[in-house]
Amino acid sequence: MNLSLFRSLATGVMSFVLMNTHALADDAAVLATIDTNQEAQVSLLEELVNQNSGTLNIEGVRAVGEIFDREFTAIGFKTDWIDMPAAMKRGGHFVATRKFGPGPHVLLVGHLDTVFEPDSSFQQFTREDDVIKGPGIADMKGGDTVILFALKALIETNSINAGTVTVFFTGDEESVGKPGDRARREFIKAGKAADVALNFEGGSNEWAVIGRRGSSSWTVEVTAKRAHSSGIFNDNVGAGAAFELSRILNRFYGEVRGPKGLTFNPGIMAAGTTVDTGATPYDQTAYGKSNVVAQTAVARGGLRFMNAEQLEAARERMRGIVEDSLPHTSATIRFSDAYPAMEVTPENEALLDKLNAVHSRLGIEPAKSFPPERRGAADISFIAPFVTSMDGLGVSGNGSHTPREATTVTSVKEATRRAALLISDLLSE
């Protein structure tokens, strides 16, 4: 090895060591502040959980928004409340922003609402040693406090001197107001304005969510010739609506099924002389006789997908199958969108590497990418098509959406530690 190469290598190692020690020194101050604030964090979580905020409890969702307004104002954020039109019957969304300097724009996502409405028997925060329980404690008031206390620790230790942070807490994550594009208009705008978005739904050190399937729905409607059953199959009567719907679903099963992560489920179907689709899409009543060829048939289902191309290809195949009608029948298929897919992009994978750099500084094993086909849709899905995204950064919980919902003080602390270091790294890029 020649001397100059040795020197430049040695300098490289030196500056790496210096940089790393610097980062570790900063880390120590931030982590110590998180520890100091831990009881305050748990108390705030208690206050949040004891304020009911079922999605349809508009006043309750706003009251939780007021608590965050107080807390984010106290750490120098400019806050705002976005009302939804009254007809949507939703509380609205909370937004807080603070610009620290030039640099990246980081969006931190949570939600204010829970699945527990005021008539639920599950309303109270309880604590027993490390275990804390309550409605929405893991999904996701715990995650909301992770965002607040991570930022609080960074601000109290003067660790942020660049970039902009926007906090966006939706008020209707558990049951998105309709129309969905109105309900998520400002949120999507915030996603487009950001360089990176982190969502704090329930998580664990072991897994990070950098992909989630999208979800959508479809309806097949068949009409056929009503006739005496003795004529079925002849040139005048044809196959009837029941056989036609069966053909369609059978071919969906045989020809559309296959690509990894693509699933579709006919949840309800009916065929007969008449089908009353009822007041809601979930309620169908059929009337028919065994000696009358069915005149009408309806099936409704869901469809989950890994990315937009897979969705479009599946829809195209379904349309082709629907058009290939049996004699004297005709059918239509309608699709509707709910959540876009959060695709595992190279940018999201690079974000996971950044999280794992934090894991390594905290001495925890690297997180793996959670299989997208096993995770349901969430708010992050609406913005993932526009911005580098990761989810699952909240507290590790169990029994979400049940009266056993719980997490631990330890998990609240661990999630806050890794969030603080990750946010700090992203802002100083």
Ligand SMILES: [Zn+2]
């Ligand atoms: Zn949630």
